[in-house]
Amino acid sequence: MTSTTPPTEPTVTPDERRAPGRGRRWGRILALVLGAPILAVLAVWVGLKLFSPHPYSGLVMQAPEDAPSLADLTTDDGQPLDLTAWRGDVVILFFGYTSCPDVCPTTLANVAAAKRLLSDREADRVHLVMISVDPGRDDPAQVGEYVRSFDPDFRGATGPKEALDRATTLYSQYYELGPVQPNGSYEVIHTASLIGIAPDGHVRLLWTTTVEPQLLAADLSELL
Amino acid sequence: MRRALALTALLAAAACSGGGSTTEALVVVDGFAVVDAWVRPTPATADEAAIYMTIENRDAPDDRLIAASSPRCMIVTPHLTMFDEDNITSMSEADADQLGITTGGRLTLEPNGLHLMCLGIADPFVTGETFEVTLEFAGHGPVTTPVVVEQR
Numbered sequence: 001m002t003s004t005t006p007p008t009e010p011t012v013t014p015d016e017r018r019a020p021g022r023g024r025r026w027g028r029i030l031a032l033v034l035g036a037p038i039l040a041v042l043a044v045w046v047g048l049k050l051f052s053p054h055p056y057s058g059l060v061m062q063a064p065e066d067a068p069s070l071a072d073l074t075t076d077d078g079q080p081l082d083l084t085a086w087r088g089d090v091v092i093l094f095f096g097y098t099s100c101p102d103v104c105p106t107t108l109a110n111v112a113a114a115k116r117l118l119s120d121r122e123a124d125r126v127h128l129v130m131i132s133v134d135p136g137r138d139d140p141a142q143v144g145e146y147v148r149s150f151d152p153d154f155r156g157a158t159g160p161k162e163a164l165d166r167a168t169t170l171y172s173q174y175y176e177l178g179p180v181q182p183n184g185s186y187e188v189i190h191t192a193s194l195i196g197i198a199p200d201g202h203v204r205l206l207w208t209t210t211v212e213p214q215l216l217a218a219d220l221s222e223l224l
Numbered sequence: 225m226r227r228a229l230a231l232t233a234l235l236a237a238a239a240c241s242g243g244g245s246t247t248e249a250l251v252v253v254d255g256f257a258v259v260d261a262w263v264r265p266t267p268a269t270a271d272e273a274a275i276y277m278t279i280e281n282r283d284a285p286d287d288r289l290i291a292a293s294s295p296r297c298m299i300v301t302p303h304l305t306m307f308d309e310d311n312i313t314s315m316s317e318a319d320a321d322q323l324g325i326t327t328g329g330r331l332t333l334e335p336n337g338l339h340l341m342c343l344g345i346a347d348p349f350v351t352g353e354t355f356e357v358t359l360e361f362a363g364h365g366p367v368t369t370p371v372v373v374e375q376r
Contacts, residue, residue, distance in 0.1 A: 101274040103305055105274075106336055109376055137269045142267065142269055149267075183344050208307070
């Protein structure tokens with residue numbers, strides 16, 4: 001090994017490095033000393049990127065299935081809710097209601113914040129649909145108007161009680177109308193989940209509505 | 225008076241050093257300060273809205289929030305949002321022991337937790353407008369704070 005020859009000077013200036021002979025030797029030493037660890041780190045990083053899954057913040061469905069049809073619900077443009085229209089994109093379903101004072105508006109604000117963290121191209125491929133489980137007070141147009149106060153691309157839908165019962169059962173969500181107050185108002189108790197449908201149309205992820213926008217954005221980006 | 229001015233200047237300085245745009249005290253009364261009081265705009269369908277704020281006990285004796293009122297709400301009650309083990313959410317009136325504010329401490333009313341529930345909204349809250357909420361405490365006199373309507 002020629003590289004064991006001690007250098008005559010402790011410091012190497014760029015001029016010396018360019019000098020023929022000695023420069024080449026130094027180059028080899030530098031390549032070994034610096035290059036090997038950098039290559040190793042790079043290899044590990046590439047390996048991790050390729051073979052380790054993204055640490056999803058949402059609950060990952062172990063056996064993802066096709067998102068059940070919700071065509072018996074009506075969207076804010078008066079059409080049946082057609083989830084297949086967004087195949088190739090991510091759809092987030094959220095069961096709530098517009099007169100919900102705390103959890104629902106906070107949820108919609110969180111998803112809107114997560115979308116703002118994505119690139120425009122990614123954000124355009126994320127579609128949130130809030131399904132109101134309170135058809136006594138909400139019609140599809142009202143739900144649409146409400147969710148668009150958080151993000152102009154959010155969509156609203158609802159339907160008759162039988163359709164909502166079926167939809168919540170299919171998506172393992174719970175809702176129940178609370179007792180009616182003297183002023184006619186009532187609370188709707190509901191599951192605080194965001195349901196993530198992947199571009200392939202499968203239900204892939206389940207988030208709690210309190211998920212941090214940064215974590216939700218990272219999951220959405222990975223799903224896309 | 226001079227003391228009050230000095231206190232105001234101190235609070236303003238503290239607010240500026242905080243870095244956020246909403247840390248300035250909206251009102252300071254006898255050692256109690258209200259910071260960042262806000263509520264979201266309400267849709268026509270809503271009878272209720274959650275009002276959020278931070279109540280700071282800067283140098284008053286230990287106390288407790290007991291009630292609140294507003295000309296814009298039929299009733300205002302301290303509420304708590306809860307999530308059960310199945311992530312089903314519901315609300316209930318807050319317990320007295322959740323509403324204490326010790327000297328130097330604060331009571332934070334924020335989304336997905338404690339909030340002031342405004343029940344019986346006659347006119348929807350519109351972004352940009354401001355209305356008053358009066359807080360009542362066990363020992364301290366009432367504190368009236370402006371609440372700003374904004375979408376966050």
